[in-house]
Amino acid sequence: MRTHEEDKGEGVEVEDEGTIQQPQVKNVAKIGQGGVEDDDDGDDD
Structure with a gap:
C-alpha cells in the first residue's frame, strides 16, 4: 500500500x-x- 501511495504522489x-x-x-x-x-539552429523542437 505504501508503494501505491508513494508512486501516485510522485507520479502526479x-x-x-x-x-x-x-x-x-x-x-x-x-x-x-x-x-x-x-x-532548427537552437532546438530540434
Whole structure:
C-alpha cells in the first residue's frame, strides 16, 4: 500500500511539472527564435 501511495504522489507531481514545463519551453523557444527555420539552429523542437 505504501508503494501505491508513494508512486501516485510522485507520479502526479512529476506529471504536473512536466506538463507545465513542456508548453512553456515550446512557447519560449518559438518566440525567442522567432521561426521554425531558427528553431532548427537552437532546438530540434
